[in-house]
Amino acid sequence: MSAPKIVVIGLGYIGLPTAAMFALHGNEVLGVDIDPETLSALRSGNVPVREKDLTAIVRDALATGRLRVSDRVERADYFILCVPTPAKGQNADLRAVRSAAKSVAPYVKKGSTVIVESTVPPRTTDLVVRPLLENGRLRAGRDFHLAYCPERVMPGNIVREIVENDRIIGGITPQAAAKAQQIYSSFVRGNIFLTDLTTAEFVKLAENAFRDVNIALANELANLAEAHGIDIWEAIGLANRHPRVNILRPGPGVGGHCIAVDPWFLLAPKVEARMITSARAVNDGRPGHVARRTLGLVKGVQHPKVAAFGVAYKGNADDVRESPAIRVIETLRKAGVDVATYDPLVPQDLYPTQGLEEAISGADCLLILADHRDFFYVDPSLVARKVRRKLLFDTRHCVDHRKWATRGFEVHDLGSSRVLNRRASGSTVR
Ligand code: SAJ
Numbered sequence: 253m254s255a256p257k258i259v260v261i262g263l264g265y266i267g268l269p270t271a272a273m274f275a276l277h278g279n280e281v282l283g284v285d286i287d288p289e290t291l292s293a294l295r296s297g298n299v300p301v302r303e304k305d306l307t308a309i310v311r312d313a314l315a316t317g318r319l320r321v322s323d324r325v326e327r328a329d330y331f332i333l334c335v336p337t338p339a340k341g342q343n344a345d346l347r348a349v350r351s352a353a354k355s356v357a358p359y360v361k362k363g364s365t366v367i368v369e370s371t372v373p374p375r376t377t378d379l380v381v382r383p384l385l386e387n388g389r390l391r392a393g394r395d396f397h398l399a400y401c402p403e404r405v406m407p408g409n410i411v412r413e414i415v416e417n418d419r420i421i422g423g424i425t426p427q428a429a430a431k432a433q434q435i436y437s438s439f440v441r442g443n444i445f446l447t448d449l450t451t452a453e454f455v456k457l458a459e460n461a462f463r464d465v466n467i468a469l470a471n472e473l474a475n476l477a478e479a480h481g482i483d484i485w486e487a488i489g490l491a492n493r494h495p496r497v498n499i500l501r502p503g504p505g506v507g508g509h510c511i512a513v514d515p516w517f518l519l520a521p522k523v524e525a526r527m528i529t530s531a532r533a534v535n536d537g538r539p540g541h542v543a544r545r546t547l548g549l550v551k552g553v554q555h556p557k558v559a560a561f562g563v564a565y566k567g568n569a570d571d572v573r574e575s576p577a578i579r580v581i582e583t584l585r586k587a588g589v590d591v592a593t594y595d596p597l598v599p600q601d602l603y604p605t606q607g608l609e610e611a612i613s614g615a616d617c618l619l620i621l622a623d624h625r626d627f628f629y630v631d632p633s634l635v636a637r638k639v640r641r642k643l644l645f646d647t648r649h650c651v652d653h654r655k656w657a658t659r660g661f662e663v664h665d666l667g668s669s670r671v672l673n674r675r676a677s678g679s680t681v682r
Pocket residue numbers: 371403404405406407459460463467500501502503504505506507508509510511565566567576
């Protein structure tokens with residue numbers, strides 16, 4: 253019995269680990285991508301996706317000879333579509349999904365299985381992908397299987413979660429769902445739950461909407477904590493002692509190409525979804541709130557300079573898509589503030605930043621916008637020697653405030669009106 257042959261369309265941060273895992277677990281895999289740079293990088297053993305442990309598993313998969321890469325589709329038993337679905341306003345841009353479906357259609361034969369992994373609005377697999385595959389000859393459900401299997405891995409932990417997380421698979425028929433389950437069982441160690449196509453699409457979006465709404469609640473509570481003169485971090489720590497409460501972390505906003513956009517894909521005409529839309533508004537309002545507080549901290553300073561630590565959309569990530577940090581930086585620059593940026597994880601060609609010493613030199617405020625682990629280890633004594641004013645605003649609550657305060661910094665926190673080391677005049681504190 254020869255190994256199942258799988259074509260994975262799209263070798264990005266989901267398609268590549270998916271293709272590698274299938275290849276390392278007994279399947280013949282062809283990874284297909286339209287980007288020649290991606291293909292040439294992979295062919296020379298370089299992995300163009302920065303993700304912990306991914307290089308190792310991709311190189312292993314390529315070395316087994318069970319993973320090949322190409323820009324051309326071939327006949328296969330399974331076709332898995334892992335292409336991006338960016339938001340166009342509040343709608344999903346389905347161009348990549350459409351072209352991926354069209355690229356595999358000629359190779360779909362009786363008994364084939366086509367699986368969509370891309371995050372799509374409910375009904376997309378049935379109403380958009382299916383017709384492109386059937387194109388008047390074969391019928392999905394009768395002649396070939398069609399399924400939807402969303403990914404739910406956390407960037408930064410993909411290689412582990414892609415194996416361990418439970419998976420949801422929706423099928424146009426129960427047989428289609430079972431066929432998809434069969435192939436994913438080759439490497440998924442989590443439980444696999446079966447349902448129909450549209451429920452599976454809805455579940456993926458509901459997961460991310462749930463997180464967005466809960467982050468919005470944390471952000472709204474942070475604003476209220478500031479107004480009531482308490483510390484939100486102490487309050488959340490205490491509230492989360494309740495067995496059924498888990499308040500998330502307030503921050504400068506919600507970025508990434510998932511949580512910040514997926515909730516919009518859930519919306520349906522004439523159905524009021526106030527929680528989802530309000531949460532999006534709350535989270536989209538955070539960068540403005542942080543910028544206003546920062547402007548307040550440098551008010552009255554001649555030609556203020558702010559050193560922004562972190563341009564990534566979240567801590568320990570190198571991705572800047574929908575980054576709230578960048579929105580804060582741009583708002584401050586529009587207000588005439590000189591903003592230097594320091595981010596040791598984000599590649600220069602993605603977003604140009606300065607080195608640590610250059611960024612902090614002469615700064616009037618150190619503004620932490622991403623909770624990179626590296627920032628916890630920055631030496632306040634070094635920073636104290638370079639800045640013009642020893643002022644720290646930690647919007648991610650991610651460094652040791654007492655340590656900075658003992659080095660003479662006035663420390664401000666998001667979600668708290670309490671200030672460590674407040675100077676009476678707020679004047680230069682050198
Ligand atoms: N954030 C907060 N406070 C929090 C958690 C996150 O402000 O308590 C911010 C982050 O800083 C970031 C944004 O929200 O800017 C999103 O970060 P995230 O860690 O919540 O999520 P992603 O986008 O990296 O990954 C999410 C995950 N979805 C869920 O946890 C429900 C992941 O499992 C999904 O696979 C991924 O979206 C996706 O691709 O859909």
